[in-house]
Amino acid sequence: MLIVLVLLSALLFAIVTISTNQRSAARNGITGVLLVLLVGSIALLFTNDxxxxxxxxxxxxxxxxxxxxxNMSGANLLLYQALGNGKEKIFIYKTNTQQKKVATTQADIKTTSKVTRSNTKNAKLVTxxxxxxxxxxFYRALFAGxxxxxxxxxxxHEFKVGNNWVVLSTTQAKALQKQAKTSQAKLKAQLTAAVKAKMVAALKQNPQMTTEQQQALQKQYTAAAQKQAQQQVLAQLQKESLK
Structure with missing residues (x-):
């Protein structure tokens, strides 16, 4: 409606002004009304915009x-990329395990993101x-067009995650992955030595142990050692997550 008023009042104002050479009270009144309609309509459109x-x-x-x-040592991981002074962040996440490419939050001044922790088991993103x-x-008709x-x-965006989740910057994640690769051989040697020591102690206690029993026990010790190593990695990730 206002757009139509702008066009009509502008057109009529031009016609009245150009076609009428003599000044009169009627002419002045008409041009005045048309001018008020024109300026008022433009002002309302500007205020609406x-x-x-x-x-x-x-x-x-x-x-x-x-x-x-x-996938980092079985940790539930939420990543972010810091922007500017570090206060603003773009979060990197997935909403299902079949998702091949990660999703990211929008990088604009009208979008804010935060992370809240609780004892929840089901993490979710609330937007x-x-x-x-x-x-x-009435207003829809007034500003039609x-x-x-x-x-x-x-x-x-609010990322509601459990206390066991790890929130890391992409820089931290890359550094930890690099550190894990360099220490992988050392960790493997430590696990092998720990399992071997436990097997020696078990055989001393029970020399009559069969081959099947030894294999089962070694499997048990290996799983326990791997779990302990994973817990150590998770503890390190949690420590980095608090920084």
Missing amino acids: NQHWGMKTVTTTTEKPLTSAS KTQRYVYRNG VDNNHAFKSRQ
């Missing part, structure tokens, strides 16, 4: 499950999106 006059904010909430963004919509049909209904306002 800049201040969202005639509109209200509606919030839409969505929830998605979270899975580990990377709240705010948009501007017209208050009622402006095409700004459902205009984006802001977005908040």
Whole structure:
């Protein structure tokens, strides 16, 4: 409606001004009314565009499950890339185990992200999106043609994860992966030595142990040693996660 008023008032104002040479009270009154309509309509359009006059904010909430963004020693991992001074972050995540490519949060000033921890077993991403919509049909008709209904306002991401989740920067994750590769041979040697020592002690205690029993016991000791090593890695990841 306002766009039509702008066009009509501008056109009529030009016609009245150009076609009528003599000044009169009627001419002045008509041009005055047309000028008020023109300026008023433009002002309302400007206010709607800049201040969202005639509109209200509606919030839409969505929830998605979270899975580990990377396979690192069995840890539930959430990654982020720091921006600028480090306060703003782009989070890197997955919503299902079959997802081949990771997803990322948006890198814009209207999007904020945070991580909250609890005893929850099911991690999830809660996203709240705010948009501007017209208050009622009158404003929708008034600003018909402006095409700004459902205009984006802001977005908040909240990663709700358990206390066992590890939140690392991509820099930290790369450093830890590099460290793991360099220490892998050493760790393997330590595990082998630990299992061997336990097997020697077990054989001394029970020399009559059969081959099958020895294999089963060695498998048990190996699994326990691997679990202990994994717990040590997870503890290191948790320590890095607090930094």
